[in-house]
Amino acid sequence: MVRSPCCEKEHTRKGPWSREEDNLLIRHIMFHGIGRSWRALPREAGLNRCGKSCRLRWINYLQPGVKRGNFTILENRMIMNLHAQLGNKWSSIARRLPGRTDNEIKNHWNTNLKRILLANGIDPDTHKPLSTAIFTTTAPPNNRMNSSSSSGTTRTPPPTDSATSMSVVTTNNNSSTTTMMKIGTQTSSSGENSSACAIIMSSGVTITKEVDVESYPELNLELSLALPSY
DNA sequence: AATCGTATCAACCGCACACCT
């Protein structure tokens, strides 16, 4: 079966959305709803865009309730847990995280969470240990974890008064593997050090985190992972 | 100041599936 293209690609605009286009889309949906189909919507709204593009823009950025900005410790924990259960089912994961979209979760996973698991010797696909060797590593400073605005042009500057480093130690005994991971030490402007606590359960992996940090939680993770014996 | 490398994320692409005729 030969599929027809979803829209007239030669005559539709691509790339970042302008404020005017956003306004047209918002106004149209506010007045008329999604209507008969996404395919027909751009023409009805006076937009020179593909229907799929309109749908994506609305779902990911324009519809009310979309949450922007840093992922909380709780959200990170839920994503890790759900990914362990569901795999790359980003839409299913997103449905369990109110206000977050599949695209944003997918990006966050690929740029941040995946790296943390890898640095800790855990396969991000299987959530099982890559190796049981004892090792220590230093991760590159991840000072760009703050999200940008919906326009994609402004970025929140990273904290300037914290040193970021990661050390991971995995130890074995007869019954289990225990990994201690420390990511960074935050020193506030007033000179106070703080540390952070959470428990992440994912397919047999328990992650404990000491927490009393309000800000920059990603930069100040003190984790201890208790891995089951596989 | 200029250049290069890297990280981030918005947006696109193609596929699969559900629904309709």
Next chain:
DNA sequence: AAGGTGTGCGGTTGATACGAT
């Protein structure tokens, strides 16, 4: 039952910002 259409999803890309040199 077969073909056509619309939608949703996951993978990937490309533009941009930012840090390092």
